[in-house]
Amino acid sequence: MDRNSNAYTFLFVILLIAIVASALALTATSLQPAQAENVTNEKMQNILGTVGIEVARDSAQIPFDKYIVERIALDSKGQERSDVDAFSVDLKKELKKDVEEQSFPLYVADIDGAKYYIVPLRGKGLWDAIWGYVALKDDVNTIKGAVFDHKGETPGLGAEITQMWFKKSFDDEKILDSSGNFVGVDVQKGYQGGDNKADNAVDAISGATITGDGVTKMITERLQNYLPYFQNNTNVKVASN
Amino acid sequence: MAENKKLTKKEDLILFLSDTDEREGLLGKKNRKLLTDPLTDNNPITVQVLGICSALAITVKLEPAIVMSLAVMAVMAFSNMIISMLRNSIPSRIRIIVQLVIVAALVILVDQVLRAYAYDVSKQLSVFVGLIITNCIVMGRLEAFALGNGVYKSFLDGIGNAAGYAFILILVAFFRELLGFGKLLGVQIIPDSWYEAGYSNNGLMLLSPMALITVGLIIWVQRSRSRTLIEQN
Numbered sequence: 001m002d003r004n005s006n007a008y009t010f011l012f013v014i015l016l017i018a019i020v021a022s023a024l025a026l027t028a029t030s031l032q033p034a035q036a037e038n039v040t041n042e043k044m045q046n047i048l049g050t051v052g053i054e055v056a057r058d059s060a061q062i063p064f065d066k067y068i069v070e071r072i073a074l075d076s077k078g079q080e081r082s083d084v085d086a087f088s089v090d091l092k093k094e095l096k097k098d099v100e101e102q103s104f105p106l107y108v109a110d111i112d113g114a115k116y117y118i119v120p121l122r123g124k125g126l127w128d129a130i131w132g133y134v135a136l137k138d139d140v141n142t143i144k145g146a147v148f149d150h151k152g153e154t155p156g157l158g159a160e161i162t163q164m165w166f167k168k169s170f171d172d173e174k175i176l177d178s179s180g181n182f183v184g185v186d187v188q189k190g191y192q193g194g195d196n197k198a199d200n201a202v203d204a205i206s207g208a209t210i211t212g213d214g215v216t217k218m219i220t221e222r223l224q225n226y227l228p229y230f231q232n233n234t235n236v237k238v239a240s241n
Numbered sequence: 242m243a244e245n246k247k248l249t250k251k252e253d254l255i256l257f258l259s260d261t262d263e264r265e266g267l268l269g270k271k272n273r274k275l276l277t278d279p280l281t282d283n284n285p286i287t288v289q290v291l292g293i294c295s296a297l298a299i300t301v302k303l304e305p306a307i308v309m310s311l312a313v314m315a316v317m318a319f320s321n322m323i324i325s326m327l328r329n330s331i332p333s334r335i336r337i338i339v340q341l342v343i344v345a346a347l348v349i350l351v352d353q354v355l356r357a358y359a360y361d362v363s364k365q366l367s368v369f370v371g372l373i374i375t376n377c378i379v380m381g382r383l384e385a386f387a388l389g390n391g392v393y394k395s396f397l398d399g400i401g402n403a404a405g406y407a408f409i410l411i412l413v414a415f416f417r418e419l420l421g422f423g424k425l426l427g428v429q430i431i432p433d434s435w436y437e438a439g440y441s442n443n444g445l446m447l448l449s450p451m452a453l454i455t456v457g458l459i460i461w462v463q464r465s466r467s468r469t470l471i472e473q474n
Contacts, residue, residue: 003330003332003333004332004333009334012330012331012332012335012339013335013338013339016339016342017342020342020343020346023346023350024346024349024350027350027353027354028353031353031354031356031357034357034358035356035357035360038356038357038360042360057360149364152368154301155301155302155365156301156302156421156422156447157447159365206444207444207447207448
């Protein structure tokens with residue numbers, strides 16, 4: 001058959017595409033369980049990380065079941081939704097829905113009698129999505145710990161939000177100002193506060209201003225959704241602005 | 242006479258795969274040249290100036306640079322092999338598209354495997370694994386070599402060129418991580434006493450322009466050592 005004829009060209013392409021497509025579909029399907037497991041385990045690992053329990057990704061399941069005593073899905077008014085499983089809520093999809101239909105997962109951890117509220121975060125960095133979890137102590141003001149992750153921030157700059165030193169700077173920070181209004185935590189360029197934990201601000205990463213602003217915005221926006229629940233269900237008075 | 246000598250099975254296979262008359266061992270002189278040339282006088286980055294984009298993007302730290310190198314090596318070796326196998330049946334009018342399909346398929350495979358078995362690294366490399374598809378070295382070698390050479394030779398050419406790419410990538414990443422973070426592979430190298438004495442990490446090394454300048458310096462060193470690379474006029 002003539003290699004340059006149209007018929008041959010079509011035949012060649014159709015055959016090639018069929019082979020390539022089935023090979024890719026086969027690998028994607030066969031690797032999918034392993035990939036999904038990585039994602040689930042990582043989620044548990046991240047949630048546990050906010051309350052100071054560092055586990056290997058592969059062994060996150062057992063401590064997760066032990067310490068996370070409640071998983072609640074909240075609606076935008078702060079009411080519990082019984083029809084939604086909090087762990088399977090995908091914030092990426094959720095935030096695209098109408099406000100009335102959104103559910104916000106809340107994890108309650110009990111570690112040797114101390115109660116923590118863990119809130120998932122999701123926002124935008126410089127290049128792509130950033131996300132994370134922040135754990136609040138039972139005064140619903142002091143941060144116990146935070147973890148952050150990202151899809152495509154610049155290695156060495158924005159990607160540093162995943163690093164321990166950055167996450168550690170959130171420990172014991174307050175999300176309310178001195179008069180009890182919700183302000184969140186500001187990732188501040190040229191931060192001069194040192195170890196001051198009451199100023200609602202942490203030091204930004206040099207060269208990663210936009211990623212830092214994304215973190216600030218994500219903390220404020222996501223925590224906002226939980227204020228009604230905290231007002232109704234904790235004996236702490238949280239004023240929202 | 243060589244023609245009268247009975248061929249061993251291994252030689253027979255090489256002859257079939259390499260598509261040439263001459264017989265040589267698996268790593269004979271010519272085949273070795275395919276592997277070593279791209280490391281020095283025919284380096285894809287410093288001499289052919291291909292694949293610069295990813296050399297800038299992922300050389301901030303050593304570890305992603307190493308994994309990226311391995312991923313590129315796998316893609317190049319196998320795409321070169323597959324295109325070489327198909328070289329006599331690809332309609333020449335659509336050969337670029339065929340090359341793209343093969344390269345894209347291999348890159349997706351690598352990405353999927355990394356996501357399942359090397360999750361942390363795949364997260365670090367993020368989009369850059371996908372961008373191997375657009376790496377000029379891959380398509381460049383397919384066009385320049387695999388379309389006209391035997392399967393085994395093309396395989397070696399892929400490995401060789403990827404190694405040349407890897408060599409520069411790792412060299413650049415070495416300097417950027419060392420001078421930018423004072424670390425190598427995440428381990429602190431510059432002692433604390435230096436910092437106390439006033440030494441500080443150079444934040445400029447973390448930005449892309451410094452990767453370009455580092456590559457430029459490597460080219461300078463290479464050209465001053467190897468006179469054959471200097472253009473006549």
